[in-house]
Amino acid sequence: MTTARAAAGTASTRGRRVGRRSGDQRELAILATAERLMTGRPFAEISIDDLARGAGISRPAFYFYFPSKDAVLLTLLDRVTEEADAAAGTVLDRVAEDPRTRWRELISRFHDTFRAHRAVVLACAQARTTNPEVRELWAAVLERWVRCTETAIEAERRRGAAPDGLPARDLAVALNSMNERVTYATLAGDGPAVAEADVVDVLLDVWLSAIYRSTTPPSA
Amino acid sequence: MTTARAAAGTASTRGRRVGRRSGDQRELAILATAERLMTGRPFAEISIDDLARGAGISRPAFYFYFPSKDAVLLTLLDRVTEEADAAAGTVLDRVAEDPRTRWRELISRFHDTFRAHRAVVLACAQARTTNPEVRELWAAVLERWVRCTETAIEAERRRGAAPDGLPARDLAVALNSMNERVTYATLAGDGPAVAEADVVDVLLDVWLSAIYRSTTPPSA
């Protein structure tokens, strides 16, 4: 509930202590309906009428709770965002464990977050191309993971465990982009993909060699 | 012109030697209009009416040439596909050069192909989430690059230059996915990105360390 979209008719009454017998229920019903329908077909194919009917109200009534279909998605994304940020945060705290375990944790949390919210993630990936708000919110989530990675790389370099090389930021962006695309492809069945069971191992392998690498390619 | 969508009214007359004074012109005019408009705003926001008017015909007349807006995109994508396949193909032939140069070539061709057709690539990335034909054609393009990479990795391993490790296929998928996402993000200004000038170098660095890697991470 941080972004500008906020529900329409209720924006001004949000903080009151009483009332709204059916209002909150309805808002939640719309969100629940959206999540339910999204697991069955792409978000783009779900009409506002579908959401309204699913929540037991008429289409115009829908607009009392949300200004548009995208606003529903954005609210759903907010939840994922919070969870993803939390997941990214906790990994940094584990300093005691060995590096391989820590990196594995980072990657598998990323992957798990995607998978746990498959429908929302898929819908956002699509909506972000047309909706600036979705694009920015999504970018912010990614940015968190990138920064988390960057910090960890720098720490490893400082303690002499990882060699210098690419700017940590660039490396972090590249590796997280790989994770995003590979994980997405696995979930969406979109393009060349890695077997679901191997995804984390494959990604980890590339991460480790890129971060701790020591060889340059031999000549011909 | 290989896929099923083919133009509507002209399907049966495609191979004839005479006639069609204005027909072919119009078809090209539609394609040209699409490319022109796509550079200014997202494909999703361009209506069939826009394309028709741009080509100097009415909306119903558009349907004589293409069965839908997506069919136009698909035709545009066909061109990119051919160019991309050609680019992927030529890299494999250069056996004489040193590995680093070959890999760099592979990556930068990929990147250049994307950049040269920015608008089409962006539109396809969006359309592929809703249109199975676009999705499959796009996946096929990616698959070519993956196979090209896979073959090259295996060759390096056979000659003892690269160590064994991940299945070549998985590694190739992961690295190409990284390229796709990083390149896309750079073009679309979408999410955390690497500076345009550094993209190829950053990607190359990760590729080389993943393919020729020799170290495992140190313990804590």
Place this chain on the structure above:
DNA sequence: CAACAATCTCGACACCCTGTCGAAACCCGC
């Protein structure tokens, strides 16, 4: 308990977009 205001609901409307149909105009070889 009546009346007021906030909350909530929906029928009806304006608008935009897609895709189709059938009638008509056009161009060609004969």
Place this chain on the structure above:
DNA sequence: GCGGGTTTCGACAGGGTGTCGAGATTGTTG
């Protein structure tokens, strides 16, 4: 100058979005 393929478009049907204003419902308050 006629017949057949090619090309064009007005008009329609259907479905989606977003808005408006009138009405129903409900909690609060004098």
